[in-house]
Amino acid sequence: MRNGKESEEREYLAHVQKELQRTLVELEGKVSDSYRDIIEAKKYLWVNMAQLDAAERAANRVDISLSIDAGEKTVARLQKIRKLLGSPYFGRVDFRTKRQPDAGAYYIGIHSFVEEESQHHLIYDWRSPVASLFYDYETGPASYLAPAGIVDGEITAKRQYKIKNGVLEYMIESSMNIHDDVLQKELSSTSDEKMKNIVATIQQEQNAIIRNENANELIIQGAAGSGKTSVALHRVAYLLYRYKETLRSSDILIISPNKVFSDYISNVLPELGEEKIMEAGMEELAEKELAGVCRFQTFYEQVEELLNGEDPGSAERIRYKARREFVLELEAFMSYADKHFFEPVDILMDRVQLPAHEICSVYERNMQLPVKQRLEKTALLLAVGARTDDGERLTKSETNKIKTAVKKMYKFQQPLGLYKAFYAHANQPELFKMKGKGLIEYADVFPLIYLKMYLEGSSPNDRVRHLLVDEMQDYTPVQYAVLSRWFPCKKTILGDSKQSVNVYSSSTLQTIKTIFPQADIIELSKSYRSTREIMEFAKEIQPGGTMIPIDRHGEPPRILSCDSHEQELDMLRKLSQSFLESDYHTMGIICKTRAQARQVYDALKHLQEHVHLLDFESEQFREGITVTCSHMAKGLEFDQVAIPFVNAACYRSEMDRSLLYIACTRAMHALAITHTGRKSPWLP
Numbered sequence: 001m002r003n004g005k006e007s008e009e010r011e012y013l014a015h016v017q018k019e020l021q022r023t024l025v026e027l028e029g030k031v032s033d034s035y036r037d038i039i040e041a042k043k044y045l046w047v048n049m050a051q052l053d054a055a056e057r058a059a060n061r062v063d064i065s066l067s068i069d070a071g072e073k074t075v076a077r078l079q080k081i082r083k084l085l086g087s088p089y090f091g092r093v094d095f096r097t098k099r100q101p102d103a104g105a106y107y108i109g110i111h112s113f114v115e116e117e118s119q120h121h122l123i124y125d126w127r128s129p130v131a132s133l134f135y136d137y138e139t140g141p142a143s144y145l146a147p148a149g150i151v152d153g154e155i156t157a158k159r160q161y162k163i164k165n166g167v168l169e170y171m172i173e174s175s176m177n178i179h180d181d182v183l184q185k186e187l188s189s190t191s192d193e194k195m196k197n198i199v200a201t202i203q204q205e206q207n208a209i210i211r212n213e214n215a216n217e218l219i220i221q222g223a224a225g226s227g228k229t230s231v232a233l234h235r236v237a238y239l240l241y242r243y244k245e246t247l248r249s250s251d252i253l254i255i256s257p258n259k260v261f262s263d264y265i266s267n268v269l270p271e272l273g274e275e276k277i278m279e280a281g282m283e284e285l286a287e288k289e290l291a292g293v294c295r296f297q298t299f300y301e302q303v304e305e306l307l308n309g310e311d312p313g314s315a316e317r318i319r320y321k322a323r324r325e326f327v328l329e330l331e332a333f334m335s336y337a338d339k340h341f342f343e344p345v346d347i348l349m350d351r352v353q354l355p356a357h358e359i360c361s362v363y364e365r366n367m368q369l370p371v372k373q374r375l376e377k378t379a380l381l382l383a384v385g386a387r388t389d390d391g392e393r394l395t396k397s398e399t400n401k402i403k404t405a406v407k408k409m410y411k412f413q414q415p416l417g418l419y420k421a422f423y424a425h426a427n428q429p430e431l432f433k434m435k436g437k438g439l440i441e442y443a444d445v446f447p448l449i450y451l452k453m454y455l456e457g458s459s460p461n462d463r464v465r466h467l468l469v470d471e472m473q474d475y476t477p478v479q480y481a482v483l484s485r486w487f488p489c490k491k492t493i494l495g496d497s498k499q500s501v502n503v504y505s506s507s508t509l510q511t512i513k514t515i516f517p518q519a520d521i522i523e524l525s526k527s528y529r530s531t532r533e534i535m536e537f538a539k540e541i542q543p544g545g546t547m548i549p550i551d552r553h554g555e556p557p558r559i560l561s562c563d564s565h566e567q568e569l570d571m572l573r574k575l576s577q578s579f580l581e582s583d584y585h586t587m588g589i590i591c592k593t594r595a596q597a598r599q600v601y602d603a604l605k606h607l608q609e610h611v612h613l614l615d616f617e618s619e620q621f622r623e624g625i626t627v628t629c630s631h632m633a634k635g636l637e638f639d640q641v642a643i644p645f646v647n648a649a650c651y652r653s654e655m656d657r658s659l660l661y662i663a664c665t666r667a668m669h670a671l672a673i674t675h676t677g678r679k680s681p682w683l684p
């Protein structure tokens, strides 16, 4: 076995580092050369501007921009080499084939690295075909898919390494795919303010998702902490590597629940050597679509309103619009509108007359178009075909008159009017309620957009070539219908039906399956984030499902009973103080509502720079104590979590239960729950 002994491994590491160092120096030289060249070229252009003709100036500019591109590439490479110097590789797999009976040792790292002189791969990128052996197999027969086809062989040895700041901390030889000890060590570490990459410990079932190239739609249902978001981001990095000639980061869009979450995950792709992808929230997209039509309540405002029980009818309205059948009902209404809302009448002008039946027949021939375009085309075809009594063509002004007349024959000019007509048609006008002048409820936003598309058409976004939808359970079938029209590209859709922030409008995996019947569906049940004690506690709050906690242990969750509200706030102060004295980096105090969060934040203000209030407008996730509410905490994680006010009055409904589950599953290592008076019936 090559580099069999630890001393040989250390020698190999030293050799790799020496090569990396050499490359680093070379690249640094190249960067300063190209910096100097660019400055010189710019100076030359500036000084000689008057003497150069237009073609020469253009040629100079092209040269400069090419040099800048080349310089940027060198800087990117330099960054990768710097990263490798700290930790060149984390795994090794020895693989032999019939053609190569002496097993070759493949070292796997975050980026690949080739020795210049020998052109020998000292490190293979974790996304390279051969690296899949490391994640997918134990020792023994194995195969991987190379560009030229399947390569069969045998894995004779596997090793994992922890190299930090260039020092080999430990190495483990194991027949297993990813050794449990290494995973345990990774999971026991304290949290960061940004999500970490998991390349060194990707699990086999996660790797299958990351490397899935065939699915047009891939749905990942995974328990809390099962790595859905991490895996989806690693999948993006994999696809960018696999299709590097045709796919760029700017072709990929992630729909994320809020800005804080986007900030939290923003480091993963750059750490993996890729550029950030585009991100957008559902509301941001809706805002563009409804500009000039109406304003709308946000999703968070909707959830807050439900939690505060401000409008008893709103749950019913939300539930109605979150059904799968609702999309079909909207579509049936569109067919009805096609037939009944166009009322042709004779057009009688001085020089020309167009009978209603002729208008109707042209209209019916263009049914495949959205209403507005259909009307325009109808008018245009009529105008082009029409002749005056003297056999003359129509003038521009006559054509325009026909256009206006045909347009008016359709009963609704505005999407909102058509949307209201839907409820009148369904004989349920009470299910549509404006929140104020020009302000609609969140539940109406996407049905309205869907009807607007029918009325005015929509232009699919061709720039987005892969769409990632996180927290899939929070989107309704009509939202998916709109998303599919906006983005007719490949999709990775992920979430957990147990973590809905609004139980009235959440979609189950079953529902999402019916929306995307061709999708590949993968379920992740192993949960990595929290200790077994925390996950077993959470499982008692939301039983059922297939969540399997990882075998990592910690202190059991504490339920702390208080005598008064003031004493409960005092308890939170104590918990915060002890967190500040501990080795933990992040603590989340997760409340049910925004108002509660503000109250707790005020009570902890004396801790000043250590405490942050995370609200709907926040954009950043930071170290220290974060006071927030469950629906903002979704997707995030903390070393330690405290959940206040978990009494019977505050946490009683199904929705409260779901929020409590989300809050508990944010904790990695420690969880404390406080209450005054009778504790919530959802607590174990």
Ligand SMILES: Nc1ncnc2c1ncn2[C@@H]1O[C@H](COP(=O)(O)OP(=O)(O)OP(=O)(O)O)[C@@H](O)[C@H]1O
Binding pocket: 183, 186, 187, 196, 197, 198, 201, 202, 203, 206, 222, 223, 224, 225, 226, 227, 228, 229, 230, 231, 496, 499, 528, 529, 634, 635, 636, 637, 665
């Ligand atoms: N294979 C792995 N190796 C190491 N850590 C992992 C692995 N898979 C997941 N994790 C860790 O588990 C935690 C949860 O991951 P992630 O946030 O991606 O899960 P999730 O399923 O999206 O969670 P949730 O739905 O609860 O928000 C993260 O700290 C992540 O680094």
